[in-house]
Amino acid sequence: PVSSTLYGPSFLAGGVGGSVTHQCFYSTTPANRHDRKYWCKVGRGGVCSTIISTTGYTSKDHQGRVALQDIPQNGTFIVTMAKLAKSDAGIYRCGIGSTNRDLFAYLNLTVSADAGTVGTTQLVQGELHGSIMVLCSPGDTQSSQKRFWCKVVRASCLLVADSHGYVAKSHQGRVSITPQGSSGASKILMNDLKKEDSGLYRCGTGRLNSWGSPQLVALQVTTASTLPRRPKFLTGTVGGSLPIKCHHDPKRSYEKKYLCRWKAGSCSLLLDLDGFVDESYKGRAQIGSSDQEPGTYTVVLSQLREEDAGWYWCGARSRHTEHTAPLKLLIQKG
Incomplete structure (x- = not known):
C-alpha cells in the first residue's frame, strides 16, 4: 500500500x-x-x-x-x-x-549479524511532460549482463525496459536504456513524463528478481510545470518532406543537440548540429535555416519513405543532464 x-x-x-x-x-x-x-x-x-x-x-x-x-x-x-x-x-x-x-x-x-551493503536512494525530479536522465552504477556484475529498469509496486518490481529490447506498453517511445562502455553502468532516459510515473524505481544488471544490490531511484514528477504540451504526432507523405521542430531551454548551454530514431528501447543518432548525418539519411536529412527562434532547431526530412514512420526523439545534452522529447511520425501514401 x-x-x-x-x-x-x-x-x-x-x-x-x-x-x-x-x-x-x-x-x-x-x-x-x-x-x-x-x-x-x-x-x-x-x-x-x-x-x-x-x-x-x-x-x-x-x-x-x-x-x-x-x-x-x-x-x-x-x-x-x-x-x-x-x-x-x-x-x-x-x-x-x-x-x-x-x-x-x-x-x-x-x-x-551481517547486513552486507545497503544502497542509498537517489532522488530525481522531473517536470510534467518533461524528461529525466538517470545514471545507473555498474554494481558488481559483468558488463555483458542485461540491464533493467523497473518500477517498485508493493513487494515486486514491474519491468519498464531492459537492454535486450523489451519496453513496457505504457512506455513505448518514451524510455531508453543505454549501456555505458564496458563498465556495466547504464544511462536511463525517460520523457513525456506523466503524474503516474512518480514512484520508486530500481535499475541494475542481471536477473530482475535477484535483489543483489540494485540502485534505488525515487522519481518525483512535479505538476506545477511551465513546460507546454507539444504535439507528439506528425504526418508526412511518401516522397514529400517534413520539418521537425525541436525545443530546448534557451537559457542552458548544450554540448550536443540531435535527432535520433527510437526503436525497442534505444535511440540511434540520425543527425546532430555538429554536422553528423547517419549514412541511411544522407541527402535527405538536414538542419533547417539558422534563422530560428531561441530554444529551437528544425530538422527537415525529405524524400520520405514508408519505413520512416515511427518514433523520433529531439535531444539536447550537457555535461550533467540530457533532455529528450518524443515525436511519432506517421507516413501516408501520396
Whole structure:
C-alpha cells in the first residue's frame, strides 16, 4: 500500500550495532510540506507506536539513536536509526499527518549479524511532460549482463525496459536504456513524463528478481510545470518532406543537440548540429535555416519513405543532464 503521494523503499537491512537510513518521498503540496512527519513501528494489534516525529517527540527507548530530518523543498524526509538491535527488526511506517493512520508507506526492516551493503536512494525530479536522465552504477556484475529498469509496486518490481529490447506498453517511445562502455553502468532516459510515473524505481544488471544490490531511484514528477504540451504526432507523405521542430531551454548551454530514431528501447543518432548525418539519411536529412527562434532547431526530412514512420526523439545534452522529447511520425501514401 504505497500512496501515490508518499513512497519509499519497502525493504531495509541493517547489522547489529550498525545503523540504517530510510528516505520517504512525498509530493510537495503546501499541506504535505508543513504537516507533521513521523516514523512509527507496528506492534501487536496493528497499532503503530511513534518513535520520532517532527513535533520534537522521541520515544524513550530510542533517545540518542534516532533522528528525523525533513527537507520540504525536495519533498523528502530522512530517518536514521543507529545502535541497531535484533529487536528493532519489524514493520515500520513513515508518514505524514496528525495521527499515525494518515498518509503512510510501510517498510520491513531486517536486522542481522551481517547486513552486507545497503544502497542509498537517489532522488530525481522531473517536470510534467518533461524528461529525466538517470545514471545507473555498474554494481558488481559483468558488463555483458542485461540491464533493467523497473518500477517498485508493493513487494515486486514491474519491468519498464531492459537492454535486450523489451519496453513496457505504457512506455513505448518514451524510455531508453543505454549501456555505458564496458563498465556495466547504464544511462536511463525517460520523457513525456506523466503524474503516474512518480514512484520508486530500481535499475541494475542481471536477473530482475535477484535483489543483489540494485540502485534505488525515487522519481518525483512535479505538476506545477511551465513546460507546454507539444504535439507528439506528425504526418508526412511518401516522397514529400517534413520539418521537425525541436525545443530546448534557451537559457542552458548544450554540448550536443540531435535527432535520433527510437526503436525497442534505444535511440540511434540520425543527425546532430555538429554536422553528423547517419549514412541511411544522407541527402535527405538536414538542419533547417539558422534563422530560428531561441530554444529551437528544425530538422527537415525529405524524400520520405514508408519505413520512416515511427518514433523520433529531439535531444539536447550537457555535461550533467540530457533532455529528450518524443515525436511519432506517421507516413501516408501520396
